[in-house]
Amino acid sequence: MKFSPHSLAVAAALIALAGCATRPTEGTTEINLVAINDLHGHLEADKFTYAGVGEKKERTVQAGGIDTLGAALQAWRKEDRELLLVGAGDMIGASPALSAMWADEPTIGALDLLGLQVSSVGNHEFDQGRIELLRQQKGGCASPRAEKACKFDGAWGGAKFDYLAANVIDANTRKPLLPPYRILESKGVKIAFIGAVLKDTAEVVASANIAGLQFGDEAEAVNRLLPELRKQGVGVFVVLLHQGGRTAAEFDKQYCDDLEGDLVPVVRKLDPAIKLVISGHSHKGYLCKVDGKLVTQAQMGGHMLSRIKLVVDRQTNQVVDVSARNVVMEKGAFGSDPRAEAYLAKVRQRGNAELAKPVARIAVPAVTRDAKGGDESALGNLVADATLFGGRPYGAQIAFMNTGGIRATLETGEGNVVSKGQALAVLPFGNTTTVMNLTGAQIRALLEQQWVGDKAETRGLLQVSEGFTYQYDLRKPAGQRVLEASLNGIPLDDNASYRVAANNFLAEGGDAFPMFAKGTNRAETGIRDIDSLNAYLARREQDQKPAGLAPAQPRIVRVR
Template identity: 75%
Template sequence: MKHSPLSLALAAALTALAGCATPPSNPTAEVNLVALNDLHGNLEATRFTYAGVGDTAPRTVMAGGIDTLAGALAQWRREDGELLLVGAGDMVGASPALSAMWADEPTIAALDMLGLAVTSAGNHEFDGGRKELLRQQHGGCDSPRPEKACRYEARFGGAKFGYLAANVVDAQSGKTILPAYRILEAKGVKIAFIGTVLKGTTDVVAASGIAGLRFGDEADAVNRLLPELRAQGVGAFVVLIHEGGRTESEYNKQYCDNLEGDLVPVVQRLDPAIRLVISGHSHKGYLCKVGNTVVTQAQMGGHMLSRIRLVVDKATGNIVDVGARNVVIEQGAFPAEPKAAAYLAALRERSNRELARPVARIAVPAVTRGGDNADESALGNLVADAALMAGRPFGAQIGFMNRGGIRQNLETGAGNVVSKGQALATLPFGNTLVVMDLAGAQIRTLLEQQWVADKVKVRGLLQVSEGFTYKYDARKPEGARVSDISVGGVPLDDNAMYRVAANNFLAEGNDAFPEFAKGTNRAETGIPDFDSLTAYLVRREREGKPAGQAPAQPRIQRIQ
């Protein structure tokens, strides 16, 4: 069959047009996130033991450190220049001395260096109260820790990243004290990051610092924001929550379905449009699913980072798929980023001169928080004894200490000598001692409160000072478990008054010990618990009886 010149020309033109046609655009966008939680001011690498899927035995490595974290992020940003780094709280607080001695200002600067965009506030961000949290965000030197604030640099400008807390409101105004969310854009799509802190923050921080604040339900705070966000054209939502869970699954299992803990009912009540929850607080590494929602956590201390991929429908703005994996940030696996490494070296050099100062020699290479007797520890005894000694000029007869306030073992250097930095790592919170009157009956009630709502499993028993002993039987009903209480070898008199020393956190009734708040004739000593500890170590060495040995007889005796 013959074709006319006109038909041939038309066919050629149509073929050419077909070759120039624009291929259909990708209907989705892939957004890469990296998540960090519970850094706790760990600017240096620390020892980390872990086992993943398929591992036959745990591995122990040095992991974290801002130099290595920055190196990993630099590598991943070369793969995706629009990568977003986000956090789930407790970036500061309960920090090693390298950060704590400078009011955590070096950690704020390091997080800015890492390119952190936003993070939820954690309970430890409230350790210094509302005032200090807002100073960390906005800068300035007016701090409840004047001996530490603006000492590393004369001017502290505050964080460039944003703290979020959708469920923390001023009781008088009803307004949040921090932004509830921040909308970020990557790959042409908008993503709303909504931040919350555990509603139980009131139980774990000093009441005086958060007076006038309400910590509301996390799920309610998140869900009520979605209409407002949708009105701004946002369809992708990520929750950054400082509340955690636990699982027997490995840190890198994709995806566990056995997550437990306080976080789970919160996630179950979230709007189904929320496909990703980045969590913290429980210091666990996991990648789990609760219903259709992926829930991640990257352990703590910078040991891990969570790498997360969001697939977003460009037309609707909704998240249609989530992928996640946890990566151990082992030293040597990523080259140290030069700027971060130089910052860390300068910080070490300046800090170590002060932190290396010897305090006292003790009896053993280390005094530990744990031990065969889970009810008390050698270090718990030591810290309670130190509180009692510091409180004696105010009439103290008994010293109490909460286990959660003892952050690390008391380590030593050569010759079993404790340095200032090692002592500060043990008691980093900057609490001060309060001495008060409590009746014998109140002390009995206080001891019984250790088992209320089974909280003893989480917080452990109070640590008690020399000369104070008691027995307990956990098989008996709540409120009737304690017996044979003795002070200085004399049975407790319910009607007598006793002088009790405790840190201000406990003295205000925190950690679910409301009986402490009922103490009268209070002496606000102003003595930091760190100072009481170092003074006690020095005194024991001078007396020729170095501290650190466990008592011959337990102070707390469990009746089996």
């Protein structure tokens, strides 16, 4: 196999780092872990741009893919056959079409092939509801998305690895939905891996999918397990926490001390005996210290893996040292893994024929979700218009779309033709459309919910459909920022009722937009967002008005 000069440099650096690694002293044992988080069904490599410590210029490489991950793990297991592969959630959900079209079963199968042992559950594991999550874990074909389940490889036997969730409780039974922990052994040392998901999961998952579940405080759920684990002879505890932070530090800086975000107070509340927290959710690569604990995250999509070493004192059964580094999974840098390559080839063969089918021709080679410094994007406008199109038979006049639900730029092939796979990459959740009545005053209040507090921070402005426009001024106090709002040039009447369309996630108050939940005369259409998008693109082509061009006039205007 041929290697690029950069690939050889990466390999040399890894060898050098391995030679400098901390060696266990007499009476201690070294445990090797590899951690992955937020894979999101990325079975194939894609572009990844990064710069490490001391690198002034960013580089762009092909990174990730289960074949690359398999090759790296194969090489590292030659160094330590007892290496443990663990995860920090969102292994599935918001996945590319190659995984999403088969209910993410190919990704779970790939993780089994890679030897994943345990993973905390992430918020995206709840995207299709508890029934589907438990089916994916335990097996079977009874699924809320029967058109996808068990269609990839026949009968589904379930994941071989364990999903863990110490802080997710069934409100009826008062028992954990999933195991809170699993004890694994390496070099004769028992290690307890404790899983938890962000306590605010209810704010980012459709409420119908988590009905009857309670999400408790992450640190409290973890800490109360330690006495039980100690009775089982465990003195080494690793927290797999699907909650994230942010830092200005490079992904490979050892070690940052400026970690911020919701993750930090959780780590500070953890028992001092916990020396390692493997995190996820924020899609940021970092290696940081918080109150003496090492906190890691390995970006997302399989672009990197975290290599972690625990040094354990055999006499005290406690961790005396922990170290880590994040390694970019550059394609071709780790040799090959024939089993992973064969598996990926099988998935591609099964999926590509269906995904390659054309949907429609559009006006441009790609429609981007990048707002380019503004408040709306060409793709946001397009998806909102498609949502309105799907809701028209139910009287829809206005449609809204959350930016977080748009997962990728809409790419095209030859002749600007969009394929099924390219469309599905944009809207992989399988959300359905809900149409409801909101008054003009409620719509204004809804728009005010886009900003948080006096600082006017936004989670990403809602994208709006054609014909609806408004202005806003961030210099105004909270609750008074929305100025003019109109539909087809006519100002909204606070007392009039309007038919509003949104995906079911938003319609239930998701993404912290509770005003949607107050809508009346609700019509649960059952129309999938991806079907509305495909039908809208096809209609525009049929009408000889191909979609994709940005509107001549902005729909959202900021007054400065």
